[in-house]
Each structure stands twice: as structure tokens, then as C-alpha cells.
Amino acid sequence: MATVAVTDQTFDAEVKNSDIPVVVDFWAEWCGPCKQIGPALEELSEELGGKVKIAKVDVDANPNTAMQMGIRGIPALFIFKNGEVVSNRSGAAPKAALQGWIEESI
DSSP states (O other): OOOEEOOTTTHIIIIITOSSOEEEEEEOTTOHHHHHHHHHHHHHHHHTTTTOEEEEEETTTOHHHHHHTTOOSSSEEEEEETTEEEEEEESOOOHHHHHHHHHHHO
16 A cells, blocks of 8 residues: 555545554655655555555645644654554654554554
8 A cells, every 4th residue: 555645635534534543744845854764654555554554744735734733843753543643753764663663553
């Protein structure tokens, strides 16, 4: 399963109402660290498909969701389970660290 682009309009449907845990990556095109973790998140989306959904929110195109979540720096990652945030972290990290964080949180 590929990562899912989520907008202000689709956030509730794709994230809060998901029947599986969702990792949300708040990112922007100009953000170097965001681009560093992008490929790792794509790979994890495929490897963990069915167990977790990985969603990406472009903070420049979707400022309302970023503001509601209190995003102050990117990349910012949140894990939602049953519509609630269960874990979050910020900054870039290697794929193995991201995978460990996701698996222990879901």
C-alpha cells in the first residue's frame, strides 16, 4: 500500500476514522529532512501494508490541519489509533528507527 496524500478536507476520513493505525507525516516540499525520510516511509508503507496506513500532509497546502495539530517544525510524525494520537516524534530518522517506533506504537 502506497502512502496516502491527505488534505484538510480528507483528514478526518483518512486518519481519524481509519480502521487501522495511521502514521501521519507532516511535511513540505522545501524541507530537506522531510525529503530524507520520504523514501523510508514509502518502503515502510509497502512492508507494513495492512497493519498501518502511512499518510502525508503537506503543511503548505493544508495549513488548517497543521495548525490544529500544533505543528511548529517538520517533519512531524504522529501515530493515530482509533482516532487518537498515541505517539509522536519530530525530525528525520533512519528507516530502522522509524520502523521500530511504528511497530512499538501500533
